[in-house]
Amino acid sequence: MNAPQRKQSLQLDAHGRLRHLLTLEGLPRELLLQVLDEAEAHDKALRGQRKKQDALLGRTVINLFFEPSTRTRTTFELAATRLSADVLNLQVAASSTSKGETLFDTLKTLEAMQADMFVIRHESSGAAHFFAEHAAPGVAILNAGDGRHAHPTQGLLDLFTIRRYKGGAGESGSDCFAKLTVAIVGDVLHSRVARSDIHGLRILGTREIRVIAPPTLIPAGIEDMGVKVFHDLERGLDGVDVIMLLRLQKERMLGAFLPSPGEFHRDFGLTRARLARLKPEAIVMHPGPINRGVEIEGDVAYGPRSLILQQVSHGIAVRMAVMSMILGRPAESAPRRSRR
Ligand code: ASP
Numbered sequence: 001m002n003a004p005q006r007k008q009s010l011q012l013d014a015h016g017r018l019r020h021l022l023t024l025e026g027l028p029r030e031l032l033l034q035v036l037d038e039a040e041a042h043d044k045a046l047r048g049q050r051k052k053q054d055a056l057l058g059r060t061v062i063n064l065f066f067e068p069s070t071r072t073r074t075t076f077e078l079a080a081t082r083l084s085a086d087v088l089n090l091q092v093a094a095s096s097t098s099k100g101e102t103l104f105d106t107l108k109t110l111e112a113m114q115a116d117m118f119v120i121r122h123e124s125s126g127a128a129h130f131f132a133e134h135a136a137p138g139v140a141i142l143n144a145g146d147g148r149h150a151h152p153t154q155g156l157l158d159l160f161t162i163r164r165y166k167g168g169a170g171e172s173g174s175d176c177f178a179k180l181t182v183a184i185v186g187d188v189l190h191s192r193v194a195r196s197d198i199h200g201l202r203i204l205g206t207r208e209i210r211v212i213a214p215p216t217l218i219p220a221g222i223e224d225m226g227v228k229v230f231h232d233l234e235r236g237l238d239g240v241d242v243i244m245l246l247r248l249q250k251e252r253m254l255g256a257f258l259p260s261p262g263e264f265h266r267d268f269g270l271t272r273a274r275l276a277r278l279k280p281e282a283i284v285m286h287p288g289p290i291n292r293g294v295e296i297e298g299d300v301a302y303g304p305r306s307l308i309l310q311q312v313s314h315g316i317a318v319r320m321a322v323m324s325m326i327l328g329r330p331a332e333s334a335p336r337r338s339r340r
Contacts, residue, residue, distance in 0.1 A: 007022070007023065007025070007026065007129075008026050008027075010022065010129065010132050010133065011023075011027070011132075012027075012031075016028065016031070017325075018031065018322070018325055018326050019140060019326065020128075020132040020135075020140055020141040020142070020143075020326075021141075021142050021143060021152050021153065021322055021326070022128045022129055022132055022141065022143045022150065022152065023143065023149070023150040023152055023196070023199070024150070024152045024155045024156070024196050024199040024200045024203065025150070025195075025199045026199075027199075027203060028203075029203050029204065029205075032156070032159065032200065032203055032204060033174055033204075034325070035156055035318065035321050035322060035325065036156070036159060036160050036163060036174070036318075036321075038320075038321035038324070038325060039156075039157075039160050039314070039317040039318040039320070039321040040160075040317070041321075042082075042316075042317040042320040042321055042324075043314065043316075043317035046082070046316060046317060046320075051082060052082055052084060053082065053083055053084065053320075053324075054083075054084045055083045055084070055323075055324040055327075055328030056080060056083035056084055056085035056116075056323060056324065056327055056328045057083075057084040057085075058086075059085045059086070059116040059117065059327055059328070060085065060086045060087075060088065060113070060114060060115045060116050060117075061076075061080040061085045061086070061087050061088070061115070061116065061117045061118075061119065061323070062087075062088045062089075062090060062110050062115045062117070062118050062119070063076055063077060063087065063088070063089045063090065063119045063144075064090050064092065064106070064110075064118055064119065064120045064121070065089075065090075065092060065119075065120075065121045065144065066092050066097070066120075066121060066122045066123060066127075067121050067122065067123050067145065069121055069144070069145075070288070070289065071287075071288050071289075071312050071315060072121065072144050072145065072151075072153070072154070072315070073089070073119075073121070073144070075312065075315040075316045075319055076119045076142075076144060076153075076319050077089065078316050079315075079316050079317075079319035079320040079323060080117075080319075080323060082316070082320055083320055083323060083324055083328060085116075085117075085323075085327075088115075090110070096109075103122075103127065103130060103131070104130075104134055107131055107134060107135065108134075111135070111136050111139055115139060116138070116139060116140065116327055117139070117140040117141075117142065117323065117326070117327055118131060118135070118139070118140070118141050118142070119142045119144050120141060120142070120143065120144060120146075121144040121145045121146070122145075122146050122147070123147055124146060124147050125146050125147030125148055125149035125150075125192075126146060126147070126149065127146045127147070128141055128142075128143035128144075128146045128150075129146075140326045140327060142322065142323070142326075145192055146192065147192065147252075148189070148190050148191065148192050148195070148249075148252060149192055149195065150192050150195055150196050151192040151193050151195075151196045151287075152196050153315070153318060153319055153322060154192075154193050154196060154197075154287050154315075155193070155196030155197050155199065155200040156200065156318045156322070157311055157314045157315045157318040157319075158193075158196075158197050158200070158244065158285060158287070158311065159197075159200045159201070159204060160314050160317070160318050161285060161307050161310055161311050161314050162176070162177070162180070162182070162242055162283075162285075163176060163177075164310075164314070165283055165307060165310075166180060166241065166242070166283070174204060177201065177204040177205050177206045177207070178205045178206070178207055179207060179241075180206055180207055180208075180241045180242060181207055181208040181209075181210065181239055181240045181241050181242075182197075182201055182206055182208070182209050182210070182240065182241065182242040182244065183210040183211075183212055183230075183236055183237055183240040183242070183243050183244065184197060184198070184209070184210070184211050184212070184227075184244045184246065185211075185212045185213065185233070185236070185237075185243060185244065185245050185246065185268060185270070185295070186212075186213055186217070186245055186246030186247065186248065186268065186295045187213065187217045187246050187247065187248045187249050188211045188213050188217055188218055188219065188222065188246065189213075189216070189217045189218060189219050190217075190249035190252040190253065191246045191249065193246060193287045194211070194244075194246060195225075197244060198211075198225050198226070198227060199225075202225070202226050208228065209226065209227045209228070210227060210228045210229075210230055210236050210240070211227050211228070211229055211230070212229075212230040212231070212232075212233055212236035212237070212268070213231070213268065214231060214264075214267070214268070215231055218231075233267065233268050233274070234274075234277075237274070237278055239279065240278065240279070240282055241279065241281070241282055241283070242282065242283055242285065243270065243278075243282060243283070243284050243285065244285045244286070244287075245270055245284065245285070245286040245290075245295045245296050246286075246287070246295065247286075247287075247288075247289060247290065247291055247294075247295060248261065248264065248291060248294060248295065261291070261293075261294045264294060264295070265293060265294050265295070268295065269293070269294060269295055269296065269297065270284065270295065270296050270297065270300050271297045271300065272297060272299050272300055272303070275300055275303075275305065282305065283305055283306075283307055284296075284300060284303075284305050284306045284307065284308070285306075285307050285308065285311055286301070286306075286308050286311075287311065288308060288311075288312065290308065
């Protein structure tokens with residue numbers, strides 16, 4: 001079995017159903033669309049009277065965040081709670097990992113408490129795969145961001161947001177990707193979000209994907225992922241439908257990747273003036289946290305074309321969809337797709 005096949009056999013069971021979610025790379029289009037459809041049903045329920053479901057009743061979900069998080073950790077917790085799971089948040093700084101316990105021993109210790117699912121964020125690329133390889137049968141691992149490798153639920157919620165605003169809900173809405181030009185702007189080099197977005201956008205057949213950044217923030221060979229590289233913001237944004245901004249990941253920068261945040265803003269920051277020159281229907285996204293005055297001007301972040309807060313709220317429905325597809329029952333009103 002080659003490396004990509006091995007990866008998929010870890011994520012999918014013999015019937016092609018999701019066992020763990022580690023990366024979007026190589027996942028079948030049908031499966032991605034199933035997540036988006038189920039998320040639609042959860043989003044509808046969350047906006048209605050019946051916010052709580054029992055798909056994960058009696059199940060235990062453990063959030064294990066070795067790196068800081070605001071949106072991802074809280075929306076995973078909310079998603080699991082809405083599905084009636086028992087949720088435990090391990091305070092990593094106060095746990096035995098700070099005394100030198102290995103990841104493997106932490107996993108085995110928490111498994112002994114009959115955990116059903118771990119949501120893990122770690123600074124090392126590959127940490128979630130390591131957990132999935134060593135997890136007991138039936139224990140699911142969800143990658144909430146590993147180093148610069150992948151952030152698959154962020155990728156899914158970004159696809160959900162694009163479909164919602166550019167195509168509408170449901171199967172036919174998914175055709176919208178074939179008509180879209182999407183630009184990912186900023187620190188692509190260190191961004192796990194960029195990688196998951198690119199994989200997801202490609203699987204759904206996006207017409208054109210661009211990455212825009214100074215040469216020092218573009219990983220070598222990224223063209224092999226099927227994207228076009230631009231080092232000039234004005235040219236790169238010409239004709240785009242979706243702009244996905246990225247934060248400068250200072251915590252992952254070992255050397256000098258940039259002249260300064262001020263110069264980055266001057267050359268690559270999305271300002272009101274720059275936005276005004278784009279298609280009027282172009283939308284602005286950002287996974288957060290935002291650095292105002294660096295990659296985005298404050299007025300743009302909360303302006304009428306920004307979907308940043310909608311992305312946060314879609315994160316709950318998307319994470320409910322993934323968790324219930326792996327551990328529980330699908331959303332009651334979700335349409336059935338052929339794979340299930
Ligand atoms: N929240 C996202 C992540 O964890 C993006 C970021 O931190 O800039 O990757």
